[in-house]
Structure formats: C-alpha cells, structure tokens
Amino acid sequence: MxxxxxxxxxxxxxxxSELFGTHYQKTKGIAKEEMLPFYHGIFQECLTGKADLKEVIAPWLPKWKWGGDVDGFLLQWFEYENKxxxxxxxxxxxxxxxxxxxxxxxxxxxxxxxxxxxxxxxxxxxxxxxxxxxxxxxxxxxxxxxxxxxxxxxxxxxxxxxxxxxxxxxxxxxxxxxxxxxxxxxxxxxxxxxxxx
The missing domain is CATH 3.40.50.1000 (HAD superfamily/HAD-like)
Structure with missing residues (x-):
C-alpha cells in the first residue's frame, strides 16, 4: 500500500463514546422519540452550516427536561463525548x-x-x-x-x-x-x- x-x-x-443523546435519554428518563425529530430534522442543517445549533436547539431543551441554558447543554454534550x-x-x-x-x-x-x-x-x-x-x-x-x-x-x-x-x-x-x-x-x-x- x-x-x-x-x-x-x-x-x-x-x-x-456512547452518543450523548443516548446517555441523556437514559439519565433524564426521556423517550428517544422526544429527541430523534430534532437530530433527524433541523440538526442536519447544522451539519452543513445552514443552521446555527444554538438557535435551533433552544426551543427543544424544555421538552428534554434541561433546566440550564443552551451553552451549558452543549458543554455537557461535548464534554461527555470527549473520549x-x-x-x-x-x-x-x-x-x-x-x-x-x-x-x-x-x-x-x-x-x-x-x-x-x-x-x-x-x-x-x-x-x-x-x-x-x-x-x-x-x-x-x-x-x-x-x-x-x-x-x-x-x-x-x-x-x-x-x-x-x-x-x-x-x-x-x-x-x-x-x-x-x-x-x-x-x-x-x-x-x-x-x-x-
């Protein structure tokens, strides 16, 4: 070669690393059906730079039982997958x-x-x-x-x-x-x- x-x-x-979304569902007791529409939907636009993650994820966080701000959620996500x-x-x-x-x-x-x-x-x-x-x-x-x-x-x-x-x-x-x-x-x-x- x-x-x-x-x-x-x-x-x-x-x-x-296990995907943060999978881990988060387990720890918060959330059905994956609560999170998948985001990851399979508008998140795909974030992957190509056509949408801003901080803006589009904010409305979802209350549904996901997150009590903090957007930056805190992303930090927890990124740190969890830092393996x-x-x-x-x-x-x-x-x-x-x-x-x-x-x-x-x-x-x-x-x-x-x-x-x-x-x-x-x-x-x-x-x-x-x-x-x-x-x-x-x-x-x-x-x-x-x-x-x-x-x-x-x-x-x-x-x-x-x-x-x-x-x-x-x-x-x-x-x-x-x-x-x-x-x-x-x-x-x-x-x-x-x-x-x-």
Missing amino acids: DKQVVLFDADGVIVR VDQKIVELIRELQKNAVSCYLATNQEKYRTQYMREKMGFKKLFDGIFSSAEVGSKKPQAEFYEFIFQKLNVNKDKILYTDDTASHVEGAKEAGIDAYLYTEFEPFHEYVKPLLK
Missing part, C-alpha cells in the same frame, strides 16, 4: 513520522468542530480538519469528498479514508478513493502497517 494521506472519521473511530482513543492518536503520530499526512473528515456542526480543534487537541494532532459545517456538504455526498480532493491536490490513489459508517465508506469509494470500514483498532492497525516503516 502506497498512501500519502489518511482521512479519519471522528465519532466511532477517534472518538469512542479520544489514545491508540489511534499514537497511530496518527506514527503515520506522520512516516511522511503520511493525517486529516480529520467529519460530519460536525460548527460549535463541536471548534471544540474538537481547541479542547480536544485536534488542531495540533491533525494536518488539517475537514468539517461538514465548513465544507457545506456532508458525508456521504460526493461534494464532501470532492472538496477534500481539491484542497489536498493529491492523486486519489494516494488517499485512504476510514469511517465506521458503511454508507460513508461507500460514498468515498464511489468518489474514487480507497476506504476502510472501521470496527476496532487492531484490524485497522494491521491494515495500515505497510505505511509504517
């Missing part, structure tokens, strides 16, 4: 030592993107971050991958992408790059060993 770039998904690959797999972090550093550039390619709204950059250390860890909120399209849309190709200016056959969501992996393959469906660390580590000298 000869790759110059590895693109990493965030949630489910680097971030190994980074250190084995992946070390692998990224090892790849970079072997002249392989590593980028984050993630579906995120703008506030969590900023949290990842600053609070989770991703600005220092990665060679760059491609967030759907900033790209203006999201995985598995072809436009998301095409945006990355244009920015990287690297031949597609020199790029590897890994994600734990099958549709995102298929989207990347359809866009013309090698993609690996991530399940756990060890098999992926074995897969990329040829890139490590």
Whole structure:
C-alpha cells in the first residue's frame, strides 16, 4: 500500500463514546422519540452550516427536561463525548513520522468542530480538519469528498479514508478513493502497517 494521506472519521473511530443523546435519554428518563425529530430534522442543517445549533436547539431543551441554558447543554454534550482513543492518536503520530499526512473528515456542526480543534487537541494532532459545517456538504455526498480532493491536490490513489459508517465508506469509494470500514483498532492497525516503516 502506497498512501500519502489518511482521512479519519471522528465519532466511532477517534472518538469512542456512547452518543450523548443516548446517555441523556437514559439519565433524564426521556423517550428517544422526544429527541430523534430534532437530530433527524433541523440538526442536519447544522451539519452543513445552514443552521446555527444554538438557535435551533433552544426551543427543544424544555421538552428534554434541561433546566440550564443552551451553552451549558452543549458543554455537557461535548464534554461527555470527549473520549479520544489514545491508540489511534499514537497511530496518527506514527503515520506522520512516516511522511503520511493525517486529516480529520467529519460530519460536525460548527460549535463541536471548534471544540474538537481547541479542547480536544485536534488542531495540533491533525494536518488539517475537514468539517461538514465548513465544507457545506456532508458525508456521504460526493461534494464532501470532492472538496477534500481539491484542497489536498493529491492523486486519489494516494488517499485512504476510514469511517465506521458503511454508507460513508461507500460514498468515498464511489468518489474514487480507497476506504476502510472501521470496527476496532487492531484490524485497522494491521491494515495500515505497510505505511509504517
């Protein structure tokens, strides 16, 4: 395998956390039907930068039994999901030592993107971050991958992408790059060993 770039998904690959929404439902005793319309609805607009999370989530919080303000809710959300797999972090550093550039390619709204950059250390860890909120399209849309190709200016056959969501992996393959469906660390580590000298 000869790759110059590895693109990493965030949630489910680097971030190994139960979804905050699932955790919140359990702790507050809320039926998932109370939260899903938000996440499957207007939240999707936040992921492509077409809506502001702080504005659109505010009317939902009373229904979700949240007594604080919007910033407090988002902070609890982002902190709960701040569980980074250190084995992946070390692998990224090892790849970079072997002249392989590593980028984050993630579906995120703008506030969590900023949290990842600053609070989770991703600005220092990665060679760059491609967030759907900033790209203006999201995985598995072809436009998301095409945006990355244009920015990287690297031949597609020199790029590897890994994600734990099958549709995102298929989207990347359809866009013309090698993609690996991530399940756990060890098999992926074995897969990329040829890139490590």
